[in-house]
Amino acid sequence: MKNIKNIVIFSSLLLFGNSALLSEVIMVIDVNQVFQTTDLAKERYEELEDSSDYKELVDEAEAKNNERIKLAEKLKKDEATLSDSEKQEMLKKIQTLLQSIQLLSQQIQAKGQEVVQKLQADQAEDFQKIGDELIKAKKIRMLFRSEALLAFDRTDNTINLTNEFIDLMNKEQKKK
Numbered sequence: 096m097k098n099i100k101n102i103v104i105f106s107s108l109l110l111f112g113n114s115a116l117l118s119e120v121i122m123v124i125d126v127n128q129v130f131q132t133t134d135l136a137k138e139r140y141e142e143l144e145d146s147s148d149y150k151e152l153v154d155e156a157e158a159k160n161n162e163r164i165k166l167a168e169k170l171k172k173d174e175a176t177l178s179d180s181e182k183q184e185m186l187k188k189i190q191t192l193l194q195s196i197q198l199l200s201q202q203i204q205a206k207g208q209e210v211v212q213k214l215q216a217d218q219a220e221d222f223q224k225i226g227d228e229l230i231k232a233k234k235i236r237m238l239f240r241s242e243a244l245l246a247f248d249r250t251d252n253t254i255n256l257t258n259e260f261i262d263l264m265n266k267e268q269k270k271k
Contacts, residue, residue: 120236123247125257129222130214133264139210149206156199163192221267225260 130136143149170177170185177185230238241247241257249255 120234121239122233122235122237122254122256123239123241123244124226124255124260125241125249126222127242128257129260129264130218131211132261133214133218133268135218135265135268136210136214139214140207143206143210149203152199152203152206156196156203159192159196159199163189163196166192218264218268221264225263225267229256229260229263 166185166189170182170189174182226238229235238256241249241255247254252258
């Protein structure tokens with residue numbers, strides 16, 4: 096009986112001891128957040144938002160959405176007095192506006208994706224360098240992308256290196 100008790104205690108120590116050790120060598124990083132929240136990313140997003148073609152797309156989408164809202168309100172307000180053909184015409188116009196808005200939204204998102212892809216390409220070398228340095232300095236055995244994990248405590252900075260990574264990326268980019 097005493098041997099079984101010792102085995103259980105020993106096994107528990109091994110299990111919990113190893114999990115404590117693993118938590119220090121397994122860390123997580125939100126790669127998308129790193130690439131999209133550096134100072135360089137903020138500059139690039141500001142440049143995008145200030146560009147005339149981006150502003151035109153946003154303005155056009157807003158104008159079409161405002162027109163759609165006005166038509167929908169008019170249809171609701173005047174529904175009792177409109178003929179079926181007028182209602183159908185207004186619904187058709189609303190549907191056309193929705194399709195235009197969706198297309199414009201896709202174009203706006205595509206411009207944002209272009210910025211993200213360029214940021215990833217421009218920052219890839221610094222990202223790899225900083226990753227290698229952190230792995231060595233913190234003796235990290237495994238560094239996971241947060242997107243690959245089902246769940247983890249994002250507020251625990253002992254395992255979530257995202258903010259530290261962003262700070263180091265900003266410092267590295269200021270050197271250039």
